[in-house]
Amino acid sequence: MYEKANKDKLDFIQKGLKDYSSQRNYDFGPNSRENISNLSKYISHRIINEYDLIREILSQYNFQKVDKFIQEVFWRVYWKGWLEHRPDVWKDFVNSTPNYHEEDYKRAINGETGIECFDDWVNELKTENYLHNHTRMWFASIWIFTLNLPWELGARFFMKYLFDGDAASNTLSWRWVAGIQTQGKNYIARESNIRKFTNQRYMNTALNENASPLENHKIYSIKEVKELHTKQKYKNIVLFESDLNLSQRFSFFKNYKNVFLLLLDNENRNIKLSKKVLDFKNALLEAFAKEISNSQIINEDGFNKLNEEFDVIYPSVGENMDFLNRKIKNSSKLHYIGLKEDIFCWQFSKKGFFNFKKNIPEVINYLLHEDDLFN
Ligand SMILES: Cc1cc2nc3c(=O)[nH]c(=O)nc-3n(C[C@H](O)[C@H](O)[C@H](O)COP(=O)(O)OP(=O)(O)OC[C@H]3O[C@@H](n4cnc5c(N)ncnc54)[C@H](O)[C@@H]3O)c2cc1C
16 A cells, blocks of 8 residues: 555656646546545545655755645644644534434435535445545535535534545634635535536536635634654554554664554544445555554553553544543643644744745745654
8 A cells, every 4th residue: 555655646746747837726536636635545644645745745856836836735734733733623524413304314415405516426435435626615615505404514524535535624614615625615526617627527517606604703712732652652542544654663663562453444534434435444554554553453441451551643633542541541641743843833833824834935944854753
């Protein structure tokens, strides 16, 4: 899996990257994905580390030639940092119980709405476990404003089927489309836009193009992010599938007596995942275990038998962190291992993306020149 990810990455850097900025908004269909990287299933599990990817690209291209792509990767970094500062947004999402019309919901998740593009995307999501970014925006907008379904159910539906399902990128993008992330500004899917950027595959789609943003006036105060360490403290370490980065930690893991890999089953998840997504995550863990000889995959029982003297690769806000919070009395006291790059970037994630973007030159300077990044 690491090899395949590396090959896909190199292919994209050589072929797709140069036209990314002009072509990326087109969804040419599931059999034609050369205009985008299709790396999200690796990046979201850190099989490819986003900072390594940026460094690799900038070793070959001038920033101005690839700024759009790098900016997109930073959207992921930004969303993660934003949610780290406001974990209650995730908590409220997973605990929400919105009202909805059962028949409408069933029609939507079965791809039987009669809106041709939407129904096709439902099937594509279930079979390919992926949707193009522009399509995700249209999909979410149609779900919320034409089908009048709660955004929370759409976000859950995405998480169930996406190989790249990510607590931060998914939840916050759905909130953004709904108009509650950037308050008062919703994303409206338009027939003309869908027609143009699907290369005329979908025409005459009747949509509600005049919808107002949803309202949610709850203010989330900014919390301190968890303290992350870069040095080993205990003999054993636990990690989850949300960060399987090896590039920076290959020798780091070798210093441990045991590296325990834990994949939560659906009983331990608020949002139940499809079998294909769980199988995919399991395959990623197996790939990791193949590389690191002192590692072993454990289940919840195995985890319960560990004493509390272990390090943890910080799993970020999401299901894995919720599991730790449930299992460990004082989970904030655990010795969390994190990346220096995350710690640096997340300081710019407290406000909007515009503010983060202003700091991208400083971030890049840090990524390329910080001397003790890997110590
Ligand atoms: C409603 C909605 C839900 C989404 N849910 C997820 C999710 O669960 N997981 C996820 O990884 N992305 C999510 N995204 C963001 C984006 O759609 C995907 O990251 C992208 O489509 C993945 O395809 P790619 O790898 O070819 O991306 P590229 O266009 O090739 O971009 C390269 C990388 O940059 C990052 N990236 C690109 N665009 C975004 C973005 N808008 N936000 C955050 N990161 C981005 C991804 O890591 C991606 O792999 C969502 C977007 C929307 C609108």
